[in-house]
Amino acid sequence: MDGAADRLAPVLRPVRAGNGFEEALEQILQVVRLGLVPQGERLPAERELAERLQISRVTLREVLKVLQDEDLVESRRGRYGGTFVRVRTAGPGEAGPQRRIERIDVEDTLRFREVLESGAAGLCASHGLTDEQGTRLRDALAATRDAPLTDYRRCDTMLHLTLAELSGSPSLAAQYAAVRASVNELLDRIPLLVRNLEHSQTQHGVLVEAVLDGDADGAREVAREHCGGTAALLRGFLTGPAG
Structure with missing residues (x-):
């Protein structure tokens, strides 16, 4: 070596x-x-x-x-x-193509999001959804599949907000809405990558099916993995070295 x-x-x-x-x-x-x-x-x-x-x-x-x-x-x-x-010259206050933000802010947001998303998925799967609720979740998933790139993030947000709302916990749903706003602010700072969106869509489908099948453990695991993919991108683009 x-x-x-x-x-x-x-x-x-x-x-x-x-x-x-x-x-x-x-x-x-x-x-x-x-x-x-x-x-x-x-x-x-x-x-x-x-x-x-x-x-x-x-x-x-x-x-x-x-x-x-x-x-x-x-x-x-x-x-x-x-x-x-590439040899780069960063302007005043910049650190590469994206302005660097504090690692602690990113980590706190991403960890809280993962807890809420996996919790919501597990609750939806464990207590089950009515036919009407299941239709709402499927419709929200379909909207992300059909969305143009310019509207994808809004539809993606609505899918996850729907899952949080269907968890049956108004407190969880309110907290998720707040943390999702922070996540979207972070996502707006990085490029929209088609490969990542395709991968996310696959995970969305698996997540919704696990919820509808009542597989609480599977739903929580897919939600954690899904959050982990987004977290990896955000850490890579937005945070400086640890330590």
Whole structure:
């Protein structure tokens, strides 16, 4: 293992199957922002990165495409080509393409969201939904599937608010509405990634089916995994190094 690989060892690790794209993106963002690969230098080869993260080359290329779109890396062809960290000049008060916010603020919001979402999903599944409530949940899911990109976040929010409301706890629903507003403020600071939305839609479908099937444990687990994917993206784009 060469020196560059040694530098990346504390950050790059196999991702979990459920959120491979999001977690891989989070880790490579951290590599770039921590300066583990200095500006102007080349990232490890695609084959090595894919092996270390245990993702497919296709997924890795999608991750690298996002980083290129955000002007964090650039691709060069030829014998000495590869993916290189761009040399950037941050303006006053900036830290890269997105203004950095405090890690503690992000973590608090994301942890509270996960508790509320998994709790709401478990409650809905355990006490069961009426036919009318089940139809409302299915309709909210269908709206996210049919939504254009410009309206996706609103429909996504409505799906999760519906789940919180159907939990039967007005206090939980009120708290979720508040934390969701904070989550949306964070999401507005990062790019809308089609790959992530497709993955989210798959998880939405599994979550709704678990709720309707009365599988409380399954519903809670899918909700946690779903929140984890969003959390990985937000940490990667918005927070600085820990410590």
